[in-house]
Amino acid sequence: MYTPKPRWLKVKAPGSPEYRRIQALTERLRLETVCQSANCPNIGDCWHAGGAAFMILGALCTRSCGFCDVKTGRPASPDPEEPQRLAEAVVTMGLRYVVITSVTRDDLPDGGAGQFAACVEAIRARDEAIRVELLIPDFRGATEPLDRVLFSRPAVLNHNIETVPRLYPLVRPAADYAGSLALLARAAAHGGDHRIKSGIMLGLGEEESEVLEVLGALRRVGVDSLTIGQYLAPSRQHLPVVRYWTPEAFRQLGEQALGMGFLSVESHPLARSSFHAERVFHAPPGF
16 A cells, blocks of 8 residues: 655755756766665755765666665676776766665676775775775675675775564565674674674564664674665555654664664664765764
């Protein structure tokens, strides 16, 4: 059954001059953004502010998660020129902080880790001071791809837990909750000064007690930064929204998360992994 969005989830349609500039730039350089591919509600806000979250390794994912609007299919081989085009876009946009994610590439031996590292290296070759946040897939639990990504020295290593364990068979049928926790734990124990980040969606049928259990587990494995946002069904063919959590409920969850020791928390209906990511990175404790 379709439930109309509450007023606090309504956003303005994009179309500012800065939005159009970024749209033209990404089209010219043949780059994908998660803002477009995942139908993010914050695209107008982010692009108007001159930011974007880049999605590498194509626009086709090898998995089919019930919440995601990215198309499933057989992707092409990684483009060896993509890292340089991405670095050009970052410099042209004047970004000092950039978020890079990808589709899940279970077809590749390294899950796409080499392309992540190549993108970081290409950006650093242009400007060593640019901070890079990598939002990575689970690499099917393989340790070598994760190590390859971490050796590229991202400022933030992000991997979303997405939902509570009970809902994994419905929401992330090809993923494993324990495996994602293990990945985050390994990233935290790797050494270096990178921050560990994760995020969860609400509205898929989870109970508050389950959410708090997940937040506690994330903190125990070493996650520093956290995003908590409302799930929005991209279409009627995707998983339905079971509940719209109120802004007050998000605020209370954020306070509880801070009490667990997270360094920074973004907890509000429109919070997303890459939304205002630089602000989250520099933020003092709070949300």
